Amino acid sequence: MALNWFKFASPASFYPIAGRLVPAFWIITLILLGLGLYWGFFETADRLGGSNAQKEYYRIIFIHVPAAWMSMWLYVVMVGWAAIGLVFNTRLSFMMANAVAPTGAIFTFLALWTGAFWGRPSWGTYWDWDPRLTSELVLFFLYIGYIALHSAIDDVRRADRAAALLAIVGLIMVPVIFWSINCPDPNQCAALHQRSDLTQIDANILFAMLAMTFGFWTYSFATSFMRLRGIILQRESESAWVRDLLDTGDKA
Amino acid sequence: MLEVVQLECRRGDRLLFSALDVEVGGGTLLHVRGRNGSGKTTLLRALCGLFTPERGKIRWRGTPIAELGDEYHRDLLYFGHLNGIKGDLTGVENLRVTTTLDGERLDEQALWAALARIGLQGFEDLPTRMLSQGQKKRVALARLVLSRAPLWVLDEPFTALDTAAVALLETLIAEHVAGGGIVVLTTHQDVPLTSGQVARLDLGS
């Protein structure tokens, strides 16, 4: 391929690219979230059918489920960048992993928060040890662990690598942890898994949920690129191009 | 044998040195000098593969040390700031552990003989925390007597030693260099060598 990936892999050349992408991602995010929220509130049925019908409050689903999806996806993305950083020793990948982590943690928190609000009317309690919510809580701990380890180490290079290794170990353990939470009694596991089939969901609900999911996704891009630009400036503050940037006052 | 090409090392944000080129052949003592904070220890740690440099390559017998891995460690003896001995173990026990780590297979007699040569006769059996600073250092240096590694990297080996021990260490270094080995060391004093050549590297100048 003629495209030189290593050119984009340098913080100096990615900084202006990220700068140009951020507004675009914000605009798409606003459109998608607006559309998703509108559709979720006004174009979907008032109650969710099934064995135990849920009233208006089921609309929390439009934030809760996409947030939970994003929280898991972003963990995978974070580990991916961290692993690339460890293998190829590229600074930008570590920065990327770093920039993604807080957004992932926020989505995890959002999923827990909305889960509690959903649990109150449907189970009569804010917190029940529902396997999926518990898994989300563990994921939250993993994010916090990554961020805490990174910020506890003064030397940036060691921090990057140590946190990356932790994230990889976390990813290896995640399936085991989730499985142990979902199936605490191995004698009777099969019955416990309740699967939701996407085709059974009402098309309107699915549409709103997908719009919200993609909205959250572009939101993740926007926020992590903004954070990435901050990280780049901070870490490269010694280098010539950052000094030039600051001297000319150019916004790049 | 040991080759440093365009090496650049940073500690955090601070640039220690860059574009460093050194080549050391067999039978040479490389004396690394420089003021405090000029990156002497970092350079030595980079030579051992304990520190990953920002840029540049370090080659041993023509191959980058990152690719050599354990093979390189077999040829290397590193002696850091810290003595690397356990206060609760005796001199012999300490030496047994370090030589096993170095991959040597030695009998008790050789261990006792090495400690005797380094001037610790009668102290071999005491927990090293009961020894003086200089004696502790001697326990750690006993490794050199038994080592067969061609490359010695010594960080400030002369501190805390009395004149007799300094003379002994100088002899060990001279013997090693005379035997075709390489010694890379940092120290603030001159190291007289009777045979072989002495190269000097000044950092931060």
Next chain:
Amino acid sequence: MLRLFWCILSRDLTLALRRGTDVLTSLFFFVIVVSLFPLGVGTEREVLQTLGPGVVWVAALLASMLALERLFAADHVDGTLEQMLLTDQPRALLVLAKITAHWLLTGLPLVLIAPLVGMQYHLTGAAVGVMMLTLLIGTPVLSLLGAIGAALTLGLRGGGILLALLILPLYIPVLVYGAGAIDVAATVSVADTRPYFELLGAFLLVTLVFAPVAAAAALKISLE
């Protein structure tokens, strides 16, 4: 290679035995934590029988974790850890030797003291047997996983608390199946605990392979 393993193992055991108290602290921590629970939740037999398996395992997690901080710290301070990393022999094996010593000193005592705890919580004989067996298989997993965290937090201020934050979530599977097996043995039958042991055994085998490698890599990162 075995010579190196044995050399490091006996070195760590000798060091620990010469310092004596280190071994006993985590054991007494375990006993104290387990003994405090009945004072907090009440001493009714049924309550204790229900809580027993979970309490034992949570206490075991905490005891194992407390001791982890020392796994590499002392060797780091006096420079011996650096020497170990420069050996020409497999570093994962060396780390495994240190983990083994750590388990013999902090995990095995918990297994042996377990019958006493069983008495405190009125567990049946079969449940106590299962408890000892789960601890025997499960505590090595704790030491193995914990070693990764100990290596990552080496030399950091507030390393102990950070270590807990990093490692405790990873202990969940062992906690779930370890406590679960004791519970099943106490309430259903010992025969039904078999799948639990199969899972715990699988964890042990997998962590035995990957944890020393990960911990050795973490040590290299931490020493830079």
